[in-house]
Amino acid sequence: MLKGKVHKYGADVDTDAIVPGRYLNLSITEELAKHCMEDADPDFLKRVRPGDIMMATTNFGCGSSREHAPMAIKGSGISCVIAKNFARIFFRNAINIGLPLLECEEAVDKTENGDTLEVDLSGGTIKNLTRGLTFAVSPYPDFMAELIAAGGLIEYTRRRLESRRV
Amino acid sequence: MNLAEKILAAHAGKETVRPGEFINARVDMILVNDVTAPISIREFRRIGVSKVFDPRRIVMVPDHFTPNKDIISAENTKQMREFALEQGTLYFEVGQMCGIEHVLLPEQGLVLPGELVIGADSHTCTYGALGAFSTGMGSTDIAATMATGDTWLKVPPTIKLVYQGSLGEWVGGKDLILYTIGKIGVDGARYAAMEFVGEAIEALSMEGRFTMANMAIEAGAKAGLFRVDNKTQLYIKSRERHAYNVYEPDADAEYARVIEYDVSGMEPQVALPGSPANARPVSEVGDIAINQAVIGSCTNGRLEDLQLAAQVLRGKKVHPGVRCLVFPGSEQVYLDALTLGLIETFVKAGAAVSTPTCGPCAGLHMGILAEGERCISTTNRNFIGRMGSPKSEVYLSNPAVAAASAVAGRIVSPEEVSGQGTASLESYAPKRKRNYR
Numbered sequence: 001m002l003k004g005k006v007h008k009y010g011a012d013v014d015t016d017a018i019v020p021g022r023y024l025n026l027s028i029t030e031e032l033a034k035h036c037m038e039d040a041d042p043d044f045l046k047r048v049r050p051g052d053i054m055m056a057t058t059n060f061g062c063g064s065s066r067e068h069a070p071m072a073i074k075g076s077g078i079s080c081v082i083a084k085n086f087a088r089i090f091f092r093n094a095i096n097i098g099l100p101l102l103e104c105e106e107a108v109d110k111t112e113n114g115d116t117l118e119v120d121l122s123g124g125t126i127k128n129l130t131r132g133l134t135f136a137v138s139p140y141p142d143f144m145a146e147l148i149a150a151g152g153l154i155e156y157t158r159r160r161l162e163s164r165r166v
Numbered sequence: 167m168n169l170a171e172k173i174l175a176a177h178a179g180k181e182t183v184r185p186g187e188f189i190n191a192r193v194d195m196i197l198v199n200d201v202t203a204p205i206s207i208r209e210f211r212r213i214g215v216s217k218v219f220d221p222r223r224i225v226m227v228p229d230h231f232t233p234n235k236d237i238i239s240a241e242n243t244k245q246m247r248e249f250a251l252e253q254g255t256l257y258f259e260v261g262q263m264c265g266i267e268h269v270l271l272p273e274q275g276l277v278l279p280g281e282l283v284i285g286a287d288s289h290t291c292t293y294g295a296l297g298a299f300s301t302g303m304g305s306t307d308i309a310a311t312m313a314t315g316d317t318w319l320k321v322p323p324t325i326k327l328v329y330q331g332s333l334g335e336w337v338g339g340k341d342l343i344l345y346t347i348g349k350i351g352v353d354g355a356r357y358a359a360m361e362f363v364g365e366a367i368e369a370l371s372m373e374g375r376f377t378m379a380n381m382a383i384e385a386g387a388k389a390g391l392f393r394v395d396n397k398t399q400l401y402i403k404s405r406e407r408h409a410y411n412v413y414e415p416d417a418d419a420e421y422a423r424v425i426e427y428d429v430s431g432m433e434p435q436v437a438l439p440g441s442p443a444n445a446r447p448v449s450e451v452g453d454i455a456i457n458q459a460v461i462g463s464c465t466n467g468r469l470e471d472l473q474l475a476a477q478v479l480r481g482k483k484v485h486p487g488v489r490c491l492v493f494p495g496s497e498q499v500y501l502d503a504l505t506l507g508l509i510e511t512f513v514k515a516g517a518a519v520s521t522p523t524c525g526p527c528a529g530l531h532m533g534i535l536a537e538g539e540r541c542i543s544t545t546n547r548n549f550i551g552r553m554g555s556p557k558s559e560v561y562l563s564n565p566a567v568a569a570a571s572a573v574a575g576r577i578v579s580p581e582e583v584s585g586q587g588t589a590s591l592e593s594y595a596p597k598r599k600r601n602y603r
Contacts, residue, residue: 021528027204039556059353065288067304093304157310
């Protein structure tokens with residue numbers, strides 16, 4: 001169960017906004033986290049607390065393929081990102097590294113910045129504790145659920161290769 | 167099946183595939199660069215295999231922070247170089263016929279029609295110009311595929327874009343793609359494949375097609391594909407390193423959407439700061455003074471792009487208030503530009519010519535903008551802060567508009583500065599025959 005305050009953004013939050021290009025020669029999560037949303041929302045790191053939830057409307061994470069973006073978000077303490085939809089490379093990257101993403105239009109429409117949410121990933125529900133609302137999230141496709149359950153793509157791949165050798 | 171479906175089915179070992187279906191597909195080539203390699207290599211080591219699946223199908227290109235910007239960047243490229251050596255993968259060293267990855271790979275014949283290519287760079291979609299299905303992924307996906315040789319894909323729906331009519335002077339692939347993104351938005355093709363067809367596409371040069379496919383990602387697309395024709399065949403004729411298959415869409419191929427544009431009379435397009443979707447005709451941009459003009463990149467760093475810029479700049483001077491930076495897309499393009507006298511034209515006009523690098527485009531190094539500065543650029547993204555200060559601005563255009571604006575000191579159409587001391591494109595005709603014209 002994840003619980004935290006919502007940091008809400010609009011449409012088309014791009015990967016340059018999440019972590020600016022000048023930091024792309026860094027590749028450690030903790031270092032990237034120091035620059036999360038640096039240009040787009042300079043106070044974000046002052047406000048964010050471990051477990052908090054990032055929210056946006058549509059096409060979150062558009063632009064570059066930099067895995068540095070979900071790494072920075074994860075490293076900043078954000079426990080999951082909820083949006084109406086995500087850009088496809090960002091979606092893959094986040095799932096691969098174990099940053100949960102949830103697509104839920106209704107939750108986004110009915111949640112305001114600063115609301116407190118409780119997210120049950122396995123049960124597929126988002127509760128807005130501030131407003132007393134509950135939203136259902138459609139489950140991941142089977143294959144992707146398996147990848148998430150394995151703990152990310154690397155662990156999933158390791159198991160696949162091991163089963164091939166048997 | 168349409169073009170994307172045909173290629174994906176072939177790589178998944180299936181008779182047919184449908185949009186929305188999850189497939190496991192073998193890949194023909196994997197690309198990684200100095201930004202994404204350090205994470206890919208670290209994650210690859212965690213998988214617990216000692217060797218990559220096939221070193222001949224992995225290419226490593228130092229192009230983003232290179233020539234090394236600082237010690238961290240130097241450590242990154244060193245790590246990539248050592249991994250390439252250890253595993254025997256393809257590797258291009260700076261200066262040694264290297265270049266910006268998406269200019270370099272087609273030029274070297276490392277991507278051919280009908281292939282499936284994944285790269286740890288979002289502009290990997292560039293190779294769609296060759297009738298390949300190519301798409302960007304992150305470092306971890308690349309790490310896993312370096313170990314297994316395959317990857318999971320969701321078969322995308324395809325949007326067919328039909329361009330009728332013929333393009334006027336100073337209008338090319340960049341203008342078509344900016345216009346398209348302006349119409350459908352930065353998520354207009356989210357998770358979809360784009361298939362570009364029509365008489366304007368048939369008339370378009372390979373360079374123009376690379377430019378369009380390159381920016382498919384700016385509409386959110388997974389891939390942007392072109393059908394193989396005589397121009398494609400000519401381009402790859404002297405470059406092909408191995409056999410390949412050409413796929414054609416079926417007559418009854420299904421498309422999620424078909425969009426038609428009549429592009430006759432279209433003006434050069436300029437995307438205003440903030441989003442590539444802020445496109446409008448150059449005549450409607452208004453009076454915008456600029457501090458910098460960038461010509462080059464994986465979007466517009468090919469020979470034809472430099473020829474167009476030189477055509478505008480020949481015999482003229484860059485405005486005293488403007489830094490004009492030219493980045494050939496590869497050492498081969500640099501050499502061809504040198505042979506044709508383009509480099510001399512640039513230097514005499516007052517432009518700085520650099521070795522190929524992604525530096526200025528992504529605000530990494532070389533050409534960073536200060537607060538309040540404005541740049542016109544032939545690159546692909548104008549997100550806030552993309553090229554430097556979050557309080558700087560980037561306008562996107564084709565190379566002729568960028569060159570003309572460099573001369574005028576404000577954003578103008580090439581028509582406004584051509585006329586005095588002009589040179590025709592013919593005066594830059596290649597002295598030696600190029601095989602793809």
